[in-house]
Amino acid sequence: MKAEMKQFDDRAALASGLAAAVAKKLSAAIEKDGDASLAVSGGSTPKKFFEELSHARIDWSKVTVTLVDDRMVPPDHERSNERLAYEHLLTNEAMKAKFVPLWSDLSDHVDTLAEHASKTIGHIERPFDVVILGMGTDGHTASFFPEGNNLRAAIDPDGKTAVISMLAPGAGEPRLTITLPRLVEADMLVLHIEGDEKLSVLEKAREGGPEEEMPIRAVLSKAPRPVTVYWAP
Incomplete structure (x- = not known):
């Protein structure tokens, strides 16, 4: 499966290197098109990268930032990816x-919120300039979870919906996630992982097998160009 590895000696060097590469891509997009877009993931892995990127001296007023996925919790919740973005990226x-959230307080029904988020994300010009994905030790990425109730629709390369809801045993809260086609078409598609365990998971995924078992396989196999993997021990 298509992937280009960029290995760093430690996680600080990775964060710095990834931030520099993303800033360069966003700046080039602004120069070419007048604006740029960035979709980021949550979790503990990207915090240092977010902090490094927040200091990049580019014209941020022309950048739209959104989330690859988020939990169905309000933005003041400790597990909210929106909160994470505001605390570590949307500073300095x-x-x-401009930030475009996935979560809203319009309804408590996941499918209603997914429909609203899909329309909102639909206003961001395609394709995203940069998408940063993470990966769990179960092989999930975005909120494409094994045994997810909407997994098949979420990873459908011909799907037309931008955002879909996801309920899964390993997900904790109900989720909202941007779907596969909208992610893999990005001009710069990055998988940001750290540690030997996740590298082993990635290597297993690249050996092939059912996408439903390890959904990161859907990204690796359906992306039109190799995914760039940023990794440090």
Whole structure:
């Protein structure tokens, strides 16, 4: 499966290197198109990268930032990816960026919120300039979870919906996630992982097998160009 490895000596070097590469791509997109878009993932792995990127001296007022996925919790919740983005990315220079959330308080019904988020994300020009994915030790990425109730629809390469809801045993809260076609078409598609365990998971995924078993396989196999893997021990 298509992937280009970029290995760093430690996690600080990875965060710095990834931030520099993303800033360069966003700046080039602004120069070419007048604006740029960035979709990021949550979890503990990207915090240092977010902090490094927040200091990048680019024209953040022309950058739209959104989330690859989020939990169905309000933005003041400790497990909210929106909260994570505001605390670690949308600060310093990046405070000037426009942020487009997935979660809203319009309804308690996951499918209603997914429909609303799909329309909202649909206003962001395609394709995203940069998408940063993470990966769990179960092989999930975004909120494409094994045994997810909407997994097949979420990883359908011909799917037309931008955002879909996801309920899964390993997900904790109900989730909202941008779907596969909208993610893999990005001009710069990155998988950001750290540690030997996740590298082993990635290597297993690349050996092939059912996408439903390890959904990261859907990204690796359906992306039109190799995914760039940023990894450090």
